[in-house]
Amino acid sequence: MVTRVMQKFRLINPDATNRIEKGIVVGWAVLVFIVILVAAALTRFIVGDISAQEFVTEEFARNAGSAGINADQFTFTDSWVRATPPGAMTAAAYVDIRNLGNDDVLLAARSDKARHVEIHTTREQSGMMRMSRLDALPVPADSVVQLASGGHHLMFIDIPAAFVPGESVIVTLVFANAGVRDVLFTVRDVR
Amino acid sequence: MSTVSKLLIVIVFLVVGSVGAMTARQVFVVEEPTDMPVPEINGFVLQQPRVLPEFALLDGHARAFARSDFEGTWSFLYFGFTYCPDICPTAMVEMAKLKDLLAASRPDVAAEYYLVSVDPQRDTPERIQEYVTYFDDSFKGLTGDLLEIGKLAQTASVIHVIEPSADGASYEVGHSSTLTLLDPQGNIRAIFKEPLRASVLASDIDRVLTYVERVSNEI
Ligand SMILES: [Cu+2]
Numbered sequence: 011m012v013t014r015v016m017q018k019f020r021l022i023n024p025d026a027t028n029r030i031e032k033g034i035v036v037g038w039a040v041l042v043f044i045v046i047l048v049a050a051a052l053t054r055f056i057v058g059d060i061s062a063q064e065f066v067t068e069e070f071a072r073n074a075g076s077a078g079i080n081a082d083q084f085t086f087t088d089s090w091v092r093a094t095p096p097g098a099m100t101a102a103a104y105v106d107i108r109n110l111g112n113d114d115v116l117l118a119a120r121s122d123k124a125r126h127v128e129i130h131t132t133r134e135q136s137g138m139m140r141m142s143r144l145d146a147l148p149v150p151a152d153s154v155v156q157l158a159s160g161g162h163h164l165m166f167i168d169i170p171a172a173f174v175p176g177e178s179v180i181v182t183l184v185f186a187n188a189g190v191r192d193v194l195f196t197v198r199d200v201r
Numbered sequence: 202m203s204t205v206s207k208l209l210i211v212i213v214f215l216v217v218g219s220v221g222a223m224t225a226r227q228v229f230v231v232e233e234p235t236d237m238p239v240p241e242i243n244g245f246v247l248q249q250p251r252v253l254p255e256f257a258l259l260d261g262h263a264r265a266f267a268r269s270d271f272e273g274t275w276s277f278l279y280f281g282f283t284y285c286p287d288i289c290p291t292a293m294v295e296m297a298k299l300k301d302l303l304a305a306s307r308p309d310v311a312a313e314y315y316l317v318s319v320d321p322q323r324d325t326p327e328r329i330q331e332y333v334t335y336f337d338d339s340f341k342g343l344t345g346d347l348l349e350i351g352k353l354a355q356t357a358s359v360i361h362v363i364e365p366s367a368d369g370a371s372y373e374v375g376h377s378s379t380l381t382l383l384d385p386q387g388n389i390r391a392i393f394k395e396p397l398r399a400s401v402l403a404s405d406i407d408r409v410l411t412y413v414e415r416v417s418n419e420i
Contacts, residue, residue, distance in 0.1 A: 092286065092287075096331045100286040137360050138376055160287070160288070201335075201336060
């Protein structure tokens with residue numbers, strides 16, 4: 011196409027051919043450059059967002075709930091939910107919370123997999139095992155607080171669907187000082 | 202003193218000592234009860250089988266279940282509730298492991314495994330059936346009227362309460378976490394305590410079964 015345009019110009023004014031030719035080449039180059047810029051911008055707009063999400067997910071999985079790229083004061087390990095029998099209305103979740111920052115208190119937990127999530131503790135009282143709700147669970151500085159079977163647990167109340175082994179569940183933990191952390195839990199069948 | 206005299210004294214001491222020890226042993230044996238020693242377990246072995254009262258419950262198929270339905274096999278009873286997400290599933294898992302261990306170590310002993318609900322308001326027969334069979338196909342659930350459950354629980358030394366929660370919107374259930382062993386006549390022979398661990402239970406139960414067999418042979 012470029013050649014044909016140049017040929018036309020040659021017919022009209024052969025003396026000016028060189029200058030016009032150069033001008034057209036530069037024009038096309040600018041056009042291509044603009045197209046590339048627009049394409050790059052579009053790519054960044056579409057793909058860039060996805061890769062950012064992927065990055066967040068990877069970071070999320072690696073750091074299990076860290077709220078950013080920088081090291082968080084909390085590390086969450088062994089976070090899991092007990093797979094539920096059919097028809098179950100409740101489920102229990104467990105996690106080890108390591109706090110390398112200042113004293114804090116776990117105040118609440120939320121998940122879209124249950125109507126309520128409560129912090130519970132199991133205790134033996136006058137020959138009976140009972141679980142009861144805690145309004146706050148202290149997470150002192152430089153310590154690991156374990157939520158484990160037979161002790162503390164996060165209690166999922168009114169679950170709309172069973173917890174299937176292998177499934178991932180995001181639980182938001184609310185701390186008094188450090189704010190919220192999203193923690194990834196894995197459903198385990200421990201039968 | 203001559204060497205012979207010293208030797209004689211030693212011999213006399215030895216003879217007297219031996220006779221004394223034998224006498225003491227005889228005295229000790231005579232004083233010992235003739236009954237089999239009760240095995241030491243993580244729980245209690247009942248020297249006298251405890252007879253269950255009559256009760257009327259429902260099984261997981263909503264069929265009537267009475268005291269006589271425990272007869273014919275050994276039975277293990279765990280009192281709990283399906284709404285419980287931590288202690289009860291753990292106990293059910295250990296009970297399933299126990300079943301496998303006993304099937305291997307005591308294949309001669311036929312046993313049934315039950316979850317008796319202490320929360321019948323939520324635990325319908327259907328609910329308890331799907332709950333117990335999740336842990337083992339053969340497990341059975343019992344539920345029904347709370348008063349009827351209470352009769353069975355009380356005899357098994359199980360205490361349980363239902364208490365409204367602080368906000369009044371729900372209620373909390375508390376219960377003893379024990380495993381009760383019934384003999385094939387339906388009488389309580391042993392109660393195992395927390396922590397209920399299948400491996401410990403299996404060896405404890407083996408000793409209880411041996412004890413029960415010897416005691417019944419003596420009679
Ligand atoms: Cu709970």
